[in-house]
Each structure stands twice: as structure tokens, then as C-alpha cells.
Amino acid sequence: MSSHREAPEISKDPVADSTDVYAFVSPADPSKVILIANFIPLQKPDGGPNFYEFGDDVLYEIHVSNTNKAEPNISYQFRFHTHVRNPASFLYNTGPISDITDATWNRPQKYSLTRVVNGEARQLASGLTSPPVNVGPRSTPNYAALAEQAVHTVGNHRVFAGQRADAFHVDLGSIFDLGALRPFNEAHVISMPNMGGVNAVQSYNVHTIALEVPAKALTRDGAAPSDVLDRRSTIGVWATASRKKGSVFDAQQGKFVGRGPWVQVSRLGNPLFNEVIVPMGRKDKWNSLPPNADDKFAKYVDHPELAGLLPALYPGVFPNLAAYDKSRADLDAILLTGIPSGVVPGFTNYTGPVKADMLRLNMAIPPSDNPNSLGLVAGDAAGFPNGRRIIDDVVTIELRAVAGLTIPLVDPSYTPDGAASAVEDGTSDTNADLLDDFPFLGLPGGGYQTQPGTTQAS
Amino acid sequence: MSETNRRKFLAAAGIGTAAGTVGLVAGGSPARATPHPERAKEPLLALVEDHRGSEVRLLVGEREVVVQDRDLVTRLLNAAGGR
Numbered sequence: 001m002s003s004h005r006e007a008p009e010i011s012k013d014p015v016a017d018s019t020d021v022y023a024f025v026s027p028a029d030p031s032k033v034i035l036i037a038n039f040i041p042l043q044k045p046d047g048g049p050n051f052y053e054f055g056d057d058v059l060y061e062i063h064v065s066n067t068n069k070a071e072p073n074i075s076y077q078f079r080f081h082t083h084v085r086n087p088a089s090f091l092y093n094t095g096p097i098s099d100i101t102d103a104t105w106n107r108p109q110k111y112s113l114t115r116v117v118n119g120e121a122r123q124l125a126s127g128l129t130s131p132p133v134n135v136g137p138r139s140t141p142n143y144a145a146l147a148e149q150a151v152h153t154v155g156n157h158r159v160f161a162g163q164r165a166d167a168f169h170v171d172l173g174s175i176f177d178l179g180a181l182r183p184f185n186e187a188h189v190i191s192m193p194n195m196g197g198v199n200a201v202q203s204y205n206v207h208t209i210a211l212e213v214p215a216k217a218l219t220r221d222g223a224a225p226s227d228v229l230d231r232r233s234t235i236g237v238w239a240t241a242s243r244k245k246g247s248v249f250d251a252q253q254g255k256f257v258g259r260g261p262w263v264q265v266s267r268l269g270n271p272l273f274n275e276v277i278v279p280m281g282r283k284d285k286w287n288s289l290p291p292n293a294d295d296k297f298a299k300y301v302d303h304p305e306l307a308g309l310l311p312a313l314y315p316g317v318f319p320n321l322a323a324y325d326k327s328r329a330d331l332d333a334i335l336l337t338g339i340p341s342g343v344v345p346g347f348t349n350y351t352g353p354v355k356a357d358m359l360r361l362n363m364a365i366p367p368s369d370n371p372n373s374l375g376l377v378a379g380d381a382a383g384f385p386n387g388r389r390i391i392d393d394v395v396t397i398e399l400r401a402v403a404g405l406t407i408p409l410v411d412p413s414y415t416p417d418g419a420a421s422a423v424e425d426g427t428s429d430t431n432a433d434l435l436d437d438f439p440f441l442g443l444p445g446g447g448y449q450t451q452p453g454t455t456q457a458s
Numbered sequence: 459m460s461e462t463n464r465r466k467f468l469a470a471a472g473i474g475t476a477a478g479t480v481g482l483v484a485g486g487s488p489a490r491a492t493p494h495p496e497r498a499k500e501p502l503l504a505l506v507e508d509h510r511g512s513e514v515r516l517l518v519g520e521r522e523v524v525v526q527d528r529d530l531v532t533r534l535l536n537a538a539g540g541r
Contacts, residue, residue, distance in 0.1 A: 246503040246517035259503045260517025 002271035004041035007283030010266050015055035016241040018268040023237040023359045023387040027367040028437045035062050036210045037239035043205040046447035051133040054080040059262045065236035066220040068352030070292035077114040093139050100129045100149045125154045130162040136448025158212040164441035165432035167390045171425040172200035179313045183426040187314045197426025210439035215363045225363040234349045236358030238269035269357040271394040291356035298355045302327040306402050320417045321404040330406040334385045347381050361387030396424045
């Protein structure tokens with residue numbers, strides 16, 4: 001998946017597991033930028049009685065780099081605190097929750113928002129309320145109204161933190177069954193009949209932290225970005241989750257308590273970077289490092305394992321890719337440095353030579369009136385890899401890029417295989433409807449409304 | 459680590475007061491530490507990652523204090539060994 005359960009260690013710690021990061025110019029107000037990070041993957045909506053919630057013992061952050069160093073010049077920190085109103089009850093709610101302040105919600109969660117600029121922290125707000133999860137029509141009637149109450153205005157920012165429907169779509173069941181793409185099953189080395197893709201993420205929820213920020217609050221000089229080719233217009237974005245370095249079981253409380261400084265346990269910039277680029281033995285380490293340490297991982301971008309697998313899994317389908325033995329400068333630019341000016345006419349999101357996995361958003365590019373889910377490779381410069389919108393089909397984009405479709409951007413002598421522009425996992429966005437305004441992600445599925453899945457042993 | 463700092467650490471750690479712990483005075487080291495006004499006043503973890511080295515990491519609050527003191531490491535190792 002984008003980054004759901006992407007590394008061995010973090011897959012055992014879902015509360016701190018980042019799943020997707022989005023950064024885009026707001027289509028509702030192009031002077032604003034939307035920063036979204038999702039955590040806690042694959043939430044089955046009916047997972048009670050202890051429903052999903054942010055970790056009080058986790059520091060969640062969205063970082064922005066606005067210089068050439070790929071350092072966190074601006075960080076937004078979210079710290080959560082859960083209050084149990086009635087510890088004598090086993091219930092998540094003791095009656096309908098019609099307002100996020102209702103006493104019937106037995107486990108309200110609040111949070112503080114801190115903005116750190118070049119190391120100087122300033123708490124913007126505290127006591128901000130998250131919405132409850134979507135339990136069902138009796139417990140959380142009119143969930144849309146409840147969630148709307150949890151959109152807070154903090155100065156010139158808007159902020160939301162709570163449960164949302166996952167907007168990512170991917171065929172997990174097929175891709176991780178020996179790299180199978182159902183629409184191309186017949187061409188697979190272990191052939192099966194072709195069929196449509198299955199969106200494995202459909203109907204699952206995540207927990208979202210989302211910010212709407214004036215674009216000029218993210219530039220290095222406070223100026224509103226207006227010139228696409230001006231280096232100051234592009235920012236790098238990534239999210240992290242951190243835990244205390246030490247953890248001890250407190251027998252009095254019956255739970256673990258943390259001691260010491262925060263240490264990073266999860267990181268996410270570009271979708272699928274740690275998942276399919278970084279090898280298994282280094283994924284956990286990668287999660288603990290800052291983006292500007294990614295030079296150590298550049299060799300996995302320059303010679304990605306997946307590019308070698310495609311010709312082996314689909315014999316005869318990718319002959320040109322199989323023969324290409326040069327370093328993948330196209331992927332290096334897309335994922336690690338941004339695309340320099342001159343590669344795509346009128347576009348750049350280059351952030352300097354420091355190799356760092358970040359989403360790079362050129363904020364001077366306005367939202368598209370007619371968005372294309374294939375983003376920049378389809379001529380829509382407002383989409384991935386220029387930042388990432390919720391609608392962007394990053395699985396197809398990255399699959400085609402790895403398959404060689406973007407090599408001619410940097411190596412005109414290369415002719416992509418015909419399959420490179422057709423390969424896909426066959427899924428489409430069958431997730432919840434998105435909202436037209438902040439926080440944009442769709443409402444989470446309800447527990448009562450959830451139907452069993454279709455798992456079969458064979 | 460100065461003797462003062464070591465005493466501060468021992469006092470803050472509360473070592474020697476918990477049941478089952480061993481006094482750290484064996485080997486002729488100072489018998490009693492004096493609490494410093496600026497000592498930590500919350501639980502902490504002391505971490506010795508290299509038993510052959512001289513480094514003790516103290517995890518307290520949201521901080522990590524790194525102490526270089528081979529004698530302190532030895533005393534902790536002795537204590538951990540029941541000596």
C-alpha cells in the first residue's frame with residue numbers, strides 16, 4: 001500500500017503507522033495549501049468496543065521544508081489526550097452522541113497544535129476536540145455534523161484530526177501475490193484469467209490530521225507563491241510519528257509509559273517509497289531517519305528491485321526495460337530531488353541536490369479545473385508528483401514510471417515498452433465520496449453499516 | 459561526570475530505595491549522595507547500552523541526558539549482577 005504496514009516494525013504498531021500524505025493547493029481557496037497525513041491503517045469500522053483513536057503516547061507531525069536542505073523548517077505537531085469520563089463503564093458511548101461535547105461520549109479525545117519554525121515552537125491551540133469514530137446510527141447520528149464540529153479555525157489555519165474514510169485504492173491481494181496485476185493475469189509467469197482489480201482498501205477507515213494553511217505561511221520569505229519557476233514556490237512535505245525512546249510497563253496503571261525524548265518510528269513522503277523501493281532489511285531504519293539522510297537509499301531508487309521484477313514476472317512484455325541498465329535518473333528526480341526546470345516545459349518542483357524523499361509541491365501551480373488522476377504524466381501539473389491530491393492514482397503513476405514510461409524525460413534515446421503506458425492494478429476509486437472543502441477526505445464508514453467481507457481460503 | 463553529578467543521578471534515580479535493589483556503596487565509593495535543587499523530580503530510565511563503555515543514558519521527561527562515567531557504569535553493572 002502507500003505506506004500501510006509497509007515495514008516490519010511499524011506494522012506491529014498501527015497507532016503510529018503513517019499510511020498516506022497529501023499536499024495540494026486547495027481547490028476551494030487557491031491561496032491555501034492542504035496538508036494531510038493519515039495514520040492507523042485498515043480500520044474495520046465495526047471494530048468496537050475499543051474503537052480506533054490517536055495515541056496519547058505518540059507525537060504526530062507534518063513537516064515542511066522550504067530551503068534546499070530538506071530539513072523541517074516548519075513542523076506542525078499534534079499531541080493527543082484522551083479523557084475517560086466514566087471508567088466504571090465498558091462503553092465507548094453511553095447514549096447517542098449528537099454533539100462532540102456530549103457527556104455520552106465516554107472517551108473524548110482532545111489535542112494541541114504546535115507550530116515549530118526553524119526550531120522555535122509556539123503552541124497555536126490546545127483543547128481542540130476530535131470527533132468520535134462513526135459507531136452507527138444510534139450512537140453517532142448525523143455523523144457529518146459531528147465531524148464538521150471538529151473542524152477548528154486556529155488563527156489563519158484550519159485544522160481537523162479524527163477518523164476518515166481511506167481514499168487510497170490498490171489491489172493488495174493481487175500485487176502481493178507475486179506481483180500480479182489482475183487485468184494482465186494471463187501474461188503473468190503464473191498465468192490466470194484476466195479480471196478487474198479489487199480495491200482492498202475500500203470500506204476501511206484511517207485517522208487523519210489535516211491542515212489548511214495559507215501558502216505564504218509556508219514559503220521561506222512569507223511571500224505568496226506566484227512564479228512557477230521560482231525556487232521559493234516549491235516546498236517539501238512529509239509526515240512522521242514518534243514515540244518516547246524508553247518504555248516501561250507501569251503495573252499501577254496496567255499500561256506502558258514512555259520516558260525520554262521522542263524518537264521517530266514512522267515516516268512518509270512519496271507514496272510507496274518505503275514500501276516498494278526500500279528493501280525489507282532497511283525499512284525500519286529508513287522510518288527512523290530524516291529525509292535528508294536518503295542519499296543512503298538512492299541506490300534503491302536508481303536501480304529499483306521492481307523494475308527488475310516486471311520483466312521476469314511478465315515474460316516478453318517489458319523487453320526494453322529488461323535491457324535498460326542505466327541509473328534511473330527519472331525516478332531519482334521524481335522521488336528524491338524534484339524535477340528540474342527544462343524537463344517538463346513550464347514546470348519544476350526541484351528542491352536542490354539533496355536527495356530526500358518528500359512530496360514536492362510547487363504552490364504557484366493553481367488547482368486544475370479538470371483534474372486528471374494520472375497527474376503530471378497526463379499533463380495535469382497540479383497533480384502527483386507535484387504534491388499529491390487525494391484523487392491522484394499514485395499506484396498507476398508509480399507503476400508506469402517504474403515500468404519505464406518516464407525514462408525518456410531524462411534519456412530521449414529510450415523507447416518505453418508498450419505495456420509501460422498501460423500497466424495498472426485495475427482498481428479505481430471506489431472509496432467514500434470526497435468532500436468539496438476542508439478536510440476533503442470522505443466521511444468514515446460506520447460500524448453498524450459495515451457488512452462482512454468475502455474472504456475465501458481458496 | 460563529576461562526583462556531584464553522579465550523586466545527583468543516583469538520588470534522582472532513587473536507586474537503593476526500591477525493594478530488591480542493591481546498595482551502590484560497595485567498592486569504596488561515596489556512601490551518600492546529596493540531592494541537588496535542580497535534580498530531576500520524576501521517574502527516569504538509566505540505560506547502559508555498552509557494558510564495556512562508560513556511557514549512561516538517562517531518559518527523563520522528554521529529554522535524554524548522556525553521562526560519561528565508567529565508575530557509574532561499573533556500579534550499575536555490579537548492582538544488576540546483585541553485587
